[in-house]
Amino acid sequence: MQELALLMVSDCADAQEPEFARLVRQAKAGDAAAFEAILCQFERRVLLTAMRLLNGNLEDAKDAAQQVFLRLHRSLHQLDANRHFASWLYRITVNVCRDMVRMRARRPVVPLEEAGDCAMTGGTEDAMRRDEQMRLIYAALATLPERERAAIVLRDIEGMPTSEVARILGSSEVTVRSQISNGRVKIRKFIDRQQRRLP
Amino acid sequence: MSCHKFEPMIALYIEDDLAQAEAQAVESHLAACDACRKFALEMRESQAALKALRTEFVDDAVLLQVRMEVLSVAAHRPRIVAWPRYAIAAGLVIALLAGWLVRQQADKALVALQPLHAILPVPPARWAIQAHQPKALAARVRRRSKRQAPRFKSEPLVVKMITDDPQVVIYWLVDQNGG
Numbered sequence: 311m312q313e314l315a316l317l318m319v320s321d322c323a324d325a326q327e328p329e330f331a332r333l334v335r336q337a338k339a340g341d342a343a344a345f346e347a348i349l350c351q352f353e354r355r356v357l358l359t360a361m362r363l364l365n366g367n368l369e370d371a372k373d374a375a376q377q378v379f380l381r382l383h384r385s386l387h388q389l390d391a392n393r394h395f396a397s398w399l400y401r402i403t404v405n406v407c408r409d410m411v412r413m414r415a416r417r418p419v420v421p422l423e424e425a426g427d428c429a430m431t432g433g434t435e436d437a438m439r440r441d442e443q444m445r446l447i448y449a450a451l452a453t454l455p456e457r458e459r460a461a462i463v464l465r466d467i468e469g470m471p472t473s474e475v476a477r478i479l480g481s482s483e484v485t486v487r488s489q490i491s492n493g494r495v496k497i498r499k500f501i502d503r504q505q506r507r508l509p
Numbered sequence: 510m511s512c513h514k515f516e517p518m519i520a521l522y523i524e525d526d527l528a529q530a531e532a533q534a535v536e537s538h539l540a541a542c543d544a545c546r547k548f549a550l551e552m553r554e555s556q557a558a559l560k561a562l563r564t565e566f567v568d569d570a571v572l573l574q575v576r577m578e579v580l581s582v583a584a585h586r587p588r589i590v591a592w593p594r595y596a597i598a599a600g601l602v603i604a605l606l607a608g609w610l611v612r613q614q615a616d617k618a619l620v621a622l623q624p625l626h627a628i629l630p631v632p633p634a635r636w637a638i639q640a641h642q643p644k645a646l647a648a649r650v651r652r653r654s655k656r657q658a659p660r661f662k663s664e665p666l667v668v669k670m671i672t673d674d675p676q677v678v679i680y681w682l683v684d685q686n687g688g
Contacts, residue, residue, distance in 0.1 A: 346580060353572050358565060368567075372575050379579040383586065440561070447558050467562050472526065487526060494520040498548075498555040 330395070338386050345386070349379055352396075355468075356403050362463045363407035366448035370410060377406045400468075400478045404460050411456065450500040457481075458493040465490050512538075512545050519549050523556060616649075 330351070336344035356378050361371035381402050382389075389395070451459055457479065464475040465486075476486040515538050521527045522535040539546050668681040 349576050375575050383583045466559050491517040491520040498552050501555050
């Protein structure tokens with residue numbers, strides 16, 4: 311069901327292409343309302359993707375999302391609404407997050423307690439277990455090299471086909487498949503190690 | 510193939526990311542290997558946990574905060590329009606073309622001077638260029654003079670000798686082809 315919902319979201323941009331093209335044209339002409347409408351259409355996806363690439367840190371993800379949309383604003387004049395806009399936006403998101411990670415010289419491994427600070431919901435035992443699992447996944451993602459993490463986030467969490475991930479990351483499909491495969495195995499082994507430590 | 514080598518393939522197999530032939534090879538191996546079957550099961554669990562991140566939500570207030578910040582910065586930023594870039598590019602092209610045309614004209618003017626070679630023993634273009642023009646241009650003219658040299662040689666050299674008597678002028682025609 312979740313996958314179906316995601317598929318519908320990703321198809322949404324294609325289905326509304328003429329409407330989106332109109333928004334882009336108006337935004338290019340300086341219409342702030344049109345630019346805001348574009349923001350509304352993509353802000354959730356950009357923010358969540360950034361959060362997944364930045365070890366679940368919401369504050370960093372907010373900064374990244376702002377940078378992405380400001381870059382979009384700066385590049386409006388050269389934007390072609392008919393050519394893979396979503397892919398372009400994801401590529402910018404990946405690049406901005408990569409730059410942020412490098413600039414802040416973060417170590418790839420974050421303590422479990424710090425990972426996924428936004429996903430915490432608290433409350434019932436189920437919710438707490440779910441929170442714990444999310445922390446574990448964020449910690450596992452944080453152990454991956456940049457490219458592998460980006461490939462896993464786009465393929466397994468965003469649910470994109472490998473060809474699309476390759477286009478966004480500017481790599482070949484073979485390379486991306488290898489990154490995805492390595493990433494999945496590493497995540498599995500990380501979870502395995504963590505679970506063995508638990509009493 | 511060892512079980513260790515099957516791990517990356519199993520990681521792709523569980524999400525249908527393998528080509529048919531590779532998937533069949535993995536299936537055959539899984540049917541015969543308990544350890545890899547267990548690994549595939551665990552991989553499916555970790556993939557399910559990974560996909561649980563899809564259910565994450567972001568509060569609307571957070572989205573609004575990001576949006577307001579972006580709109581506020583964007584409103585104070587001068588809008589970049591495309592035409593000045595095109596205008597600059599067009600200006601550069603015109604300037605280059607103009608430069609090229611001027612150079613062509615200068616070359617033609619130098620070529621026009623070349624009949625003087627027929628009268629003067631040293632081609633004037635050669636020494637004039639060497640004295641006043643940049644080295645590259647002088648070299649180019651020298652090459653051109655060399656290329657066209659046979660044409661000047663075939664023409665007779667005319668030497669005009671003036672005597673004390675204004676009524677007597679001697680013209681000396683020298684055949685440069687050795688005749």
